[in-house]
Amino acid sequence: MNLSRTGTSLPDTDVIARCRRLVEPAMRAAVSRLHPRGADMVSYTLGWSDAAGRPYEGAGGKSVRPAIALLSAEAAGGTAESALPGAVAVELVHAFSLVHDDIIDQDERRRHRDALWKAYGVGPALLAGDALLALAVARLADRPEAMGYLSRALVELVHGQTADMAFESRPWRGPGEVSMAEYTEMAAGKTGALLGAAAATGVALGGRPELSERMWAMGVELGVAFQITDDVLGIWGDPQVTGKPVHSDLRSRKKTVPILAALASGEPAAGRLADALAGETDDAALTLTACLIEEAGGRDAADRLAARHLTAALDVLDECLPAAAELKELCLSLAGRMH
Template structure:
């Protein structure tokens, strides 16, 4: 099945049109209770199961898989099982992440656990993960790629959670290097798996799959940094989350780590504010201002661009004609939500 190109050439929308029927078919195989909650998580319905037209997510990961298959000369349809698998893993990870982070809103509506409860959301996440594995279980060349990505994803998530118990200062403080490795796992693992699955299911040799996996890890670091910037300064009307959300939770995000790494007056004041605790909204706003004044926002943007450049260099070296894939990769760090 090929991706017919609409007049506007919108690659992600083309991919979404090919993905959705296969994704709906997969979800239909779940227990009806889980299927209803999965439909809500994917943006297809409201909490009562009524169909809705709305934001079902950006569809970046499946688009990476489908465009990667096209980039090696295959029909995009060859990569549909991989695209479905990575989208299901992504939905699983969001369901669990929102519970871990106590996030009540995503995409301008309640998160899965807030709408249905923690237990049902956990079980639905598990169902999505099991369904993802089933998509590729019979494909020997593809399953190891998904398995490795899942291991890396959990490792990255664990590191991110462990950071919350680390101090802001001193020998046990989180370093920028540790953050980068965490982001490569937490976010980059699935982006890398998507691109690697695309070229592998498209018939490319294993070496190209490995190159695409490495490309995705760099891309994931850039993507996560962009997410960190939005988590502090993003417009709630666009992101669907409160402004300063990550800072309010005192997460060890890159802009804050970069701000604290400097030795200027704003960085020292920020250190004192964080040590005292962000007790109220005024203190949170003060901290956000100090992060920016200390250069944290600018440093985060610079590091994101560095990792994006590394990802694009890998892509250009191995798939020099992959124009749509390159455009999609570039768009991941230049976004508002």
């Protein structure tokens, strides 16, 4: 199963649209509690307004995490409405993480326009991110069966992000190099934990808390597949689709699965790749680096690894909620997206 080159994008399906219609009013109600200036910034980062506060369309997220929460609740025999607190909470945490991630990585673009920190400044953006986190916690403060999974996801998210940053100072090859096992643990925290929280809170709030642990595991496996696909897009993705510059991960020298797999391949191109990674970061050099990664088998290896984690996620889903057709379709779309 070739996940990163299927030519599909995450569809704006009837299912996603239905989930958005349920979640957005609840999101807006939560944001309305903020100071007006904070609400303006949060509205900007959620894609509801431009930097001047005018209504805006086209820069919102894909709403995958809240959709997983709502569909998990329905598959567990509950209603989508029963899982709204969890759906809103995970989407607010996701937005918080992106705001801070863009500051850490100094990424100036997010969803085809200025990142929040670029539009408003670092200090205000940090405060807006904190506001998003506070609102998320408030949504589940009285729902202990779900709050535990959100808290767990926050700890794992920070752990994963810290590991990702620590990778930057480690060598590409030799003693201290980043292993694939370490990478997988990082991705499970940085990306998988929040997807795990979405699935776990969904079934908990939907009336089947006994399934929460297994659905957490499903979400984590799905998140690792998602992150690996994101790694591929960070090298070969179309900027018109991803909203980020071409070769963005190569330029920032992020240690991602295609690079790690290529370096460990033993192929002749691996040695040339190591030299390229120690060299220039102009456009020509980055284009050559991307070619060497592919020549050394890094892209194919990333596809295979993502497929294994997606299969593991779907196996858990079949075990816990075998009739969850809409949720399964969403998981397949998520791991096979092009943006």
